[in-house]
Amino acid sequence: MASLVLTDSSQLTADGLEKIDSVWGWSSPPLRLHLVHPRSRMGEMVIGERPPSPARLPHTSEKHPRVTLGELNVLRRHRELCDVVLNVGSRKIFAHRVILSACSPYFRAMFTGELAESRQTEVTIRDIDEVAMDLLIDFCYTSHIVVEEANVQTLLPAACLLQLAEIQDICCEFLKRQLDPSNCLGIRAFADTHSCRELLRIADKFTQHNFQEVMESEEFLLLPVSQLVDIISSDELNVRSEEQVFSAVMLWVKYNVSERRQHLAQVLQHVRLPLLSPKFLVGTVGSDLLVRSDEACRDLVDEAKNYLLLPQERPLMQGPRTRPRKPTRRGEVLFAVGGWCSGDAIASVERFDPQSSDWKMVAPMSKRRCGVGVAVLNDLLYAVGGHDGQSYLNSIERYDPQTNQWSCDVAPTTSCRTSVGVAVLDGFLYAVGGQDGVQCLNHVERYDPKENKWSKVAPMTTRRLGVAVAVLGGFLYAIGGSDGQCPLNTVERYDPRQNKWSPVSPMSTRRKHLGCAVFNNLIYAVGGRDDCMELSSAERYNPHANTWSPIVAMTSRRSGVGLAVVNGQLYAVGGFDGTAYLKTIEVYDTDQNQWRLCGAMNYRRLGGGVGVMRAPQTENYFW
Template sequence: MAYSSDKHPRQTLEAINSLRKRRELCDVVLIVGDRRIYAHRVILAACSPYFHAMFTGELAESRQTEVIIRDIDERAMELLIDFAYTSQITVEESNVQTLLPAACLLQLQEIQEVCCEFLKRQLDPSNCLGIRAFADTHACRELLRVADKFTQHNFQEVMESEEFMLLPANQLIDIISSDELNVRSEEQVYNAVMSWVRYNLPERRNQLPMVLQHVRLPLLSPKFLVGTVGADLLVKSDETCRDLVDEAKNYLLLPQERPLMQGPRTRPRKPIRCGEVLFAVGGWCSGDAISSVERYDPQTHEWRMVASMSKRRCGVGVAVLDDLLYAVGGHDGSSYLNSIERYEPQSNRWTKVASMSTRRLGVAVAVLGGYLYAVGGSDGTSPLNSVERYDPRTNRWYPIAPMGTRRKHLGCSVYNDKLYAVGGRDDATELSSAECYDPRMNAWSPVVAMSSRRSGVGLAVVNGQLLAVGGFDGTTYLKTIEIYDPDANTWRMYGGMNYRRLGGGVGVVKMPQCESHLW
């Protein structure tokens, strides 16, 4: 009878590791910095091609009992030797930048892949350029590819980061030369380049002509090209830059000649299509709350029904967290709800998640820092000032600091990493007051009041500015818009819509070749 033991490899490895810890039968000591690491050559050679070559070849180290290892972090070496004996390692933010170079040196391919996978999950507009450079230094091609793609897709946020301002010129050129750069217009690329130059003007002024060659000036609007680029003193003072502007002017002014003027600077960028779709969730129809949900695909221009919620919901709060759609609270036609449902687009299924502690109709919801916030609303008795936060990792709602004012039918949005609650209605009247929540302090602080009272107000961030849209002031339905200036802590009127609107939904769409628009 043939027999193969599943326990034998694990038990053998555990026994060898015990020998190592007791320094028994160890035949080599690795000296890394100030640390002495006892080990067995056969284990190291079996796990690492680096050690295999060292101990089986003609190198001097093959005959030494103590081997000095240079250019490697002490703690990283200990973790990798532990892995050789235990098959276990923990990669985390505090050690990945020393583990990856060490794994590269020791040719531990598996650990390199684990470190790269960890870094992929950490990618963010604030760190993707650093991770990209790190991957390039250590020849991690897959991580470099993913970091490149992330940088291109999120360029509009990346260009605002400190890492972007610190880029060397050659890396900046690599990024802005890409056809896949995801920008609304070439104006953003030009503005990013000029911000980069002015960040360190004495050293970068002479690099402007070299960098500006990779901005596609012919794709700019004539007004921007002449009024902004051509009028810039840095551009006007350099002959090469002036030539680039003249080339772009000729391209724009002589459309009949454009077929003869094609080149890298006239090639349009290819914005990355995110495949985003729009969901319409619940509501009120024919005198009752409804549970149906529809999905609109902008690429096919079609509305299609998807799975219905388990509850009918009107006055429901809807938000997206981790690519999952949440329907929060509302009213089912007979009672106020504290239940929550979550929609998974891939499986076309709604599932129940933990309920809030409070029933909420007219609740405002927003996502900040990986949490779902439910702000204010009404429990059927009175408007609420309480706020709850949902953690998808624990499937639990946690109370946080309450607002200073009770509010239902309020506007809520995330702005400058804070949660803003604006307008709404309390027990007696429509509100003009506003307040913001700082998650680091778990505290609300008052914001200067709007000029108008606004219940059922729409709130959105457009081109970095917070806009309050429409609503009801207790007497009149409003079409006016107010914009908030955080530096001056003031609201000012910002024109008006064509129609008065109460409870209008607002959304921001990034339009090609122009600025963000509010819809």
């Protein structure tokens, strides 16, 4: 009897490389099905061989754990088979030891060790809010909880006590989303008290980035001296000038002069007085009565005066107070969208924050999409067309980072397209080339978000699938790709004022499924595939000279690679190296003229799209 064997691997064999995948236009379908025929027919046995296995139907129920947990909760509500009562405040909470022990390391240690509580039918738990405890026990039985402003300050410490890490994380996530200049210092202190390191880090970053507003809040005036020093000593404090830091310090001191004037010198040493203007240093700082009345403060002012008056001596006077602050520039984050992974098109989306070097999953698209075109328009991320593993798509989705949701209320393109190039020019979203399953396309259309409508513009002079697109100097460039027969090195650009495409200088290498991005006013083209192999080479185009010049190759061969500029750095994301699908990323170091690996995505992605967005104001880019 024939059996069906499913092989799913990121590694590809030589026979797979010989087959052209109709979706991609490059070799190697990653999912292979083989029929394996045993040496005997039905009813026969070959001596020395095991008999064939009987027919089997393995089954794992998704409904069973949900229903079982629901029935356990019904038992608890009816106080049936309960073997422990928790006395918390004025409440008696009936429960089952085995459920509590399975959910909470705290209860497991209590009920399975030698503690007296392990033998008691009623256990009193002190120093925990009774409403919070009720919510957490409910969660143990239902897997559902609602964190809100009214309960987060009692839920978090209760979850810490019971060692419910998932609830701790969701409380911290809730507080991250509530960060505001008026409350970030209180959230920071709360995180510090409960050892929530990630929340503490993010609250610190938020405070530094929004210091000009934070210093005007009441929370700032109530800070203990140690926390004030922590904040103003940071190199990443975001201020227009050091004058703001001095003003903030004096506001804090004068809020309670009788108690705080003793701390003035301790705090003032973290204000970078040598970086002040001479006029402000002498006229404002030096003339302040509190500063003049403190010898240590006067010494700090004199140090700053010497630095300003003796420029030839400055190399010998360098120190923490002469180092300019370097606030983190407003954050941009990179999104990797869809692609091909583990034998199929995928809908998953993940976000890369260069500040933390973390990849985190966000809401997936409603459809699986490989060969998807991705671009950002009006702070929304658009995913255009692609292939879902079975059919070519003309549907569009867009992602709102404020809500972490995708919507499908965007008008579809007039043609189905995969391996399509997408870019934004003058407030319009352009879809360029690709293939529709019948032919390679030269069609170009653009989307007007105000009208929610696509309209055709002049077609390219060449049909192109796997084309890369870029916008520079008011022109839309279509770079490389394949005409359906072979890879291209030709490049053409579209002038929206004349509705016309014109050729420009070709690349030195034929490339399809390449990555491209505009970096320092040059167009970079990296990776892709030529007539016979995946490429690691890279080149860049100077529009003023109309010339391409090579740059150093990437560390890996990459076709189906994404290329994007994030916070002033050029990143190459994922792709296919000829043998394996990649989840690694690398960044180009312009000073060293070299690429270096810098982490990996959660998913391998071939032919996924990439987009760069500013972070939502609600979280101010520190997710």
